[in-house]
Amino acid sequence: MKAYFKPESVAIIGASADTTKLGGMLLKNMIDAGYKGKLYAINPKGGEIQGIKAYPSLKDVGAPIELAVIAVKNLQVIESMQDLGAAGVRYASILSAGFREEGEAGAKLEEKLLAEAEKYGVRIVGPNCFGNMNVAFGMNFTFTHILPPAGNISILSQSGALGSSILEWSKLNEFGIANFMTFGNKSDVNEADVLGNLVDDPNTKVIGIYCEGISDGDELVKALEKAKNKKPIVVFKSGKTEAGSAAASSHTGSLAGSDAVNDVIFNKFNTHRAQDLDEMFDALSVFSTCSPMKKDGIAIITNAGGLGVMSADATFNAPYIEAAKLAPETIENIKKAVPTIAGLTNPIDVRGDAKAEYFKGAINAVIKDPSVGGLVIMGSPLDTADLESIAKIIVEMRDDIPVPTTCCFPGGEKCERANRILREGRIPCYPSPDRAVRALSILRRFTVRSQEKHDPMIVPKVSGKAVAQQIIAKAKSEGRKALTEAEGKKIFAAYGMPTPGEATVKSADEAVKECDRIGYPVVMKILSPDIAHKTDVGGVVVGVKNAGDAKAAYDKIMSSCKAARPDARLDGVSIQQMVFGQEVILSMIRDVQFGPIVSFGLGGIYVEIMGEISQAHVPMSEQQLDKMITTTKAYKLLSGARGLPLADVDSVKDMIRKISTIAVENPELFELEINPVIVGKKGAGCWAVDALCTLN
Numbered sequence: 049m050k051a052y053f054k055p056e057s058v059a060i061i062g063a064s065a066d067t068t069k070l071g072g073m074l075l076k077n078m079i080d081a082g083y084k085g086k087l088y089a090i091n092p093k094g095g096e097i098q099g100i101k102a103y104p105s106l107k108d109v110g111a112p113i114e115l116a117v118i119a120v121k122n123l124q125v126i127e128s129m130q131d132l133g134a135a136g137v138r139y140a141s142i143l144s145a146g147f148r149e150e151g152e153a154g155a156k157l158e159e160k161l162l163a164e165a166e167k168y169g170v171r172i173v174g175p176n177c178f179g180n181m182n183v184a185f186g187m188n189f190t191f192t193h194i195l196p197p198a199g200n201i202s203i204l205s206q207s208g209a210l211g212s213s214i215l216e217w218s219k220l221n222e223f224g225i226a227n228f229m230t231f232g233n234k235s236d237v238n239e240a241d242v243l244g245n246l247v248d249d250p251n252t253k254v255i256g257i258y259c260e261g262i263s264d265g266d267e268l269v270k271a272l273e274k275a276k277n278k279k280p281i282v283v284f285k286s287g288k289t290e291a292g293s294a295a296a297s298s299h300t301g302s303l304a305g306s307d308a309v310n311d312v313i314f315n316k317f318n319t320h321r322a323q324d325l326d327e328m329f330d331a332l333s334v335f336s337t338c339s340p341m342k343k344d345g346i347a348i349i350t351n352a353g354g355l356g357v358m359s360a361d362a363t364f365n366a367p368y369i370e371a372a373k374l375a376p377e378t379i380e381n382i383k384k385a386v387p388t389i390a391g392l393t394n395p396i397d398v399r400g401d402a403k404a405e406y407f408k409g410a411i412n413a414v415i416k417d418p419s420v421g422g423l424v425i426m427g428s429p430l431d432t433a434d435l436e437s438i439a440k441i442i443v444e445m446r447d448d449i450p451v452p453t454t455c456c457f458p459g460g461e462k463c464e465r466a467n468r469i470l471r472e473g474r475i476p477c478y479p480s481p482d483r484a485v486r487a488l489s490i491l492r493r494f495t496v497r498s499q500e501k502h503d504p505m506i507v508p509k510v511s512g513k514a515v516a517q518q519i520i521a522k523a524k525s526e527g528r529k530a531l532t533e534a535e536g537k538k539i540f541a542a543y544g545m546p547t548p549g550e551a552t553v554k555s556a557d558e559a560v561k562e563c564d565r566i567g568y569p570v571v572m573k574i575l576s577p578d579i580a581h582k583t584d585v586g587g588v589v590v591g592v593k594n595a596g597d598a599k600a601a602y603d604k605i606m607s608s609c610k611a612a613r614p615d616a617r618l619d620g621v622s623i624q625q626m627v628f629g630q631e632v633i634l635s636m637i638r639d640v641q642f643g644p645i646v647s648f649g650l651g652g653i654y655v656e657i658m659g660e661i662s663q664a665h666v667p668m669s670e671q672q673l674d675k676m677i678t679t680t681k682a683y684k685l686l687s688g689a690r691g692l693p694l695a696d697v698d699s700v701k702d703m704i705r706k707i708s709t710i711a712v713e714n715p716e717l718f719e720l721e722i723n724p725v726i727v728g729k730k731g732a733g734c735w736a737v738d739a740l741c742t743l744n
Contacts, residue, residue: 049242051139052173053227053249054185055115056085059106059137061128062119062144063089065097070143071119074179074189075100081195082186088113106135113137117179117189122146122154125175126161133168140165141189142174148233149176158235165236177232178208181215183225184251190215190228199224200253201336202246204239206231210258217329222471223336226251240267247275254280254335256328260287262310265641269665272317277498280335281319284328285310309639312663316672318497320490326483333476334487338452341492343421345372346485347414348395351402352428355456355481356395359424362482366489368496371395372419381416385409401432404441411442415449422452422488426481427466429459435466443473452491456484502669508706512542513713520716520743523577529743530577533622536720536739543706547736548726549625559602560595562623568593569626572601573738574609578616580740585612591626598623627735630695631724632682633661634703634736636711638718638744644711646704650682651724666708673701686727694730703734718744 058078062071071091075098078087088109089102096102103109106116116137118125125144132140147158158175165172173180179190183198192212196219205211208230218225227246231238239257246252255275262268262285275281288307314321322328346369350356363371371394374382379392386406391397396414398406407425414420425442427435435457442455455470455477457463470477478484516539523531531539537547551562552575563570574587582588586608589601602621609618631651639645642665649661664676677683677700686695707720721740728734 049139049171049237049245051115052141052180052229052237052242053182053245055139055187057088057112057114058083058085058187058189059088059090059109059113059116060119060189061090061106061116062124063091063097063100063102067098070191072098073191073193074117074119074143077188077190077193080193081181081183081188083188084186085114086111106131106137109135114139116140118142118144120144122157122175126157126164129161129164129168129170132170138170140170140172141177141180142172142232143177143179143189143191144174145176147175148235158233162235171237171241172235173229173237174232175235178205178211178230180230181225181228183228190230194219197222197224198226199336200226200251201256201332202227202229202249202252202254203256203258204229204231204242204246205258206234206260207258208232213325214256214258221329221333222474223333226253234261234263238263238267240264240271243271243275243281247278252279254282254332256332257281257283258328259283259285262641265313265639266643269313269317269642272313272319276317280331280494281317282322282328282331282335283314283319284322284325285314306639306641308663309642309645309665312645312665313642316665316668318494320494327486330476330478330483330487331490334452334454334491335494337474337476338454338491340495341369341422341452341488342495343372343419343451344369344492344496345419346370346422346424346488347372347374347417347420348424348426349398349407349410349414350395350426350428351398351400351407351430351433352426353391353397355426355428355458356391356397359426359456359481359485360395362485366485368489368492369422369485372414372417372421374414374417374419378413378417381413382410385413400428400430404434404437407438408441408445411445411449415451420451422454422492423449424454424456424481424484424488426456426458426484427463429457429462435462436469439466439469439473439475442475443469446473446475452488454478454484454487456481500671502671505668505670505673505705505708508544508702508709510542510544510706511709511713512539512544515539515542516710516714516717520714523743524716528577530580531739531741531743532575532577532619533573533739534575536741537736539710539714539741540706540722540736540739543710545703545706545736546733547624548627551623552620553602553623554620556599556602559598559621559623563592563598564595566623566625570598571624571626571737572598572605573622573624574605575619575622576609576613576616577619579609579613585609624737627726627728627737629726629728629732629734630682630685630692632686632700632727633721633723634700634707634725635721635723636666636707636717636719638711638715644708646676646708646711648676648682648700648704649680650685666711668708673704676704677701695727696730696732696734697727699732699734700725700727703736716743718742 064072390399633651644666
């Protein structure tokens with residue numbers, strides 16, 4: 049994929065002398081950027097275009113062409129694939145529009161384009177993309193003539209319009225671009241295909257990705273796995289939707305939605321997901337300019353008490369940093385350097401009339417403190433404050449400050465003059481204290497997560513694949529999309545997951561007999577492949593204590609379910625031994641893009657009331673499994689909150705390992721849900737009390 053970032057030769061198909069036309073614009077932008085490779089203009093008329101010899105077709109060039117940039121009408125794009133194949137061109141970037149983005153007819157045309165490209169062995173970016181840029185290499189075949197400075201940020205963007213905004217931002221704020229690539233309709237080449245090139249690129253320090261849709265989840269996971277912790281990756285994924293939950297019948301499936309799964313994936317691979325464009329810019333700027341943050345303590349220096357309070361609040365709420373507790377020696381050094389000091393606690397208030405030298409003295413003092421890993425410097429535009437001199441001092445000290453530093457001079461014209469000095473000096477500056485603090489938290493997060501240990505999940509010794517496949521095959525042969533609870537529990541049992549004692553009955557008399565055998569109390573539930581949530585239709589009776597209760601419960605369940613769901617198939621009633629402990633929920637849903645996602649949280653009715661679940665992508669590490677459990681409110685209950693007995697958390701972990709194994713070994717299963725899992729006291733184990741299983 050090097051051809052898209054640093055091609056030795058480029059042909060512009062559709063080159064024109066008219067720079068208001070796409071082909072003319074692209075050729076001019078390549079010339080103006082100072083492209084260092086061989087540039088060929090392709091136009092049926094031949095001759096000379098914009099001072100460059102033009103060739104009627106690719107075959108007339110007579111020299112190797114690494115990349116073709118296509119800017120002709122949509123029907124001609126398809127015709128050009130044969131020319132590319134004949135000329136040995138294997139990579140193309142198609143800026144032409146008129147494909148999937150314009151409806152059904154365009155979608156069919158795009159399918160035809162893909163077929164032709166595959167036929168001739170051509171990889172394509174686009175169609176309907178904005179083009180690529182490599183500033184240092186002098187390459188710019190985009191719609192814009194505006195070149196940002198060369199730098200260390202590489203951008204991958206599905207949207208050309210958003211990509212142009214990123215270019216404008218980088219130029220305005222003096223953050224240089226290494227590589228810039230857009231994908232348009234993403235019919236073939238996508239982010240996963242080229243991510244490895246940027247990870248290996250010595251000119252790239254941080255990678256930014258804007259995407260609206262993920263076209264190949266499996267490949268993206270592989271790419272993120274290879275890139276993990278090597279370089280910071282910042283993703284702004286828009287298009288948040290609940291479409292993924294529409295197909296889910298489980299509680300956790302509907303709670304999670306498709307966008308929550310994106311969070312799970314990005315978090316797993318230490319990829320920072322920006323929630324908005326500002327956060328994306330903030331993250332790119334701090335990664336671009338700062339070294340890793342090795343300690344979580346930050347020092348805050350300001351000439352305004354209000355800015356100090358806001359930054360202190362932001363630090364308190366930031367998940368990966370805290371206000372450093374300064375050593376007595378540091379405080380004494382600050383006193384000596386700033387004789388008019390107003391506040392010695394962190395934040396350090398040097399007063400509104402502080403000279404630039406006082407800022408310098410305070411900076412020199414705090415950067416020697418052993419607890420300081422980052423620095424935030426803020427200035428308010430008081431008449432007594434010379435912000436430009438302060439900014440110059442900070443820039444002059446840049447190479448002598450050993451910790452990542454962000455600045456915040458919030459205001460108007462006076463502040464902007466100081467901010468311009470900071471930006472030119474490669475100091476990241478932000479319009480508000482919370483963003484200056486958040487940037488350091490983002491930086492620290494990447495460092496902390498990069499150092500985390502990840503041991504492969506312990507795989508259970510028992511495999512019930514043969515039993516599971518037999519049950520699934522039977523359900524499919526009967527045209528069912530769901531398994532019965534009894535079938536689900538047979539699969540669980542085959543994988544060594546404990547379930548309460550139980551029986552299936554088809555009459556009230558049978559119910560009495562089996563209840564007497566199992567032992568009271570019991571719970572009785574309807575068995576039906578058509579009823580997912582049994583309590584909603586009167587299909588569950590809890591606490592059956594004797595034979596009379598058992599007979600009455602059977603009759604009640606059957607009559608209630610027939611009345612509520614006359615169309616449902618009723619296979620009888622399940623009788624289960626009642627077990628006691630804390631209720632949690634475990635589930636697996638197979639995301640259409642990324643595969644199995646396992647969820648854990650409060651069980652019973654609380655999963656919907658509290659709406660709190662924790663999720664992990666399979667395969668997960670032992671550390672990710674532990675984190676999924678321990679970051680929830682459910683874990684607080686299991687850990688003995690408010691005098692509750694300690695629960696058997698280890699048995700819950702073991703059950704999650706087995707659910708993960710079931711998901712991997714049985715791809716036909718779309719979702720599994722156990723609600724509730726009853727967790728006994730420490731050492732007593734846990735039980736899968738329910739089983740909801742649906743098929744793809």
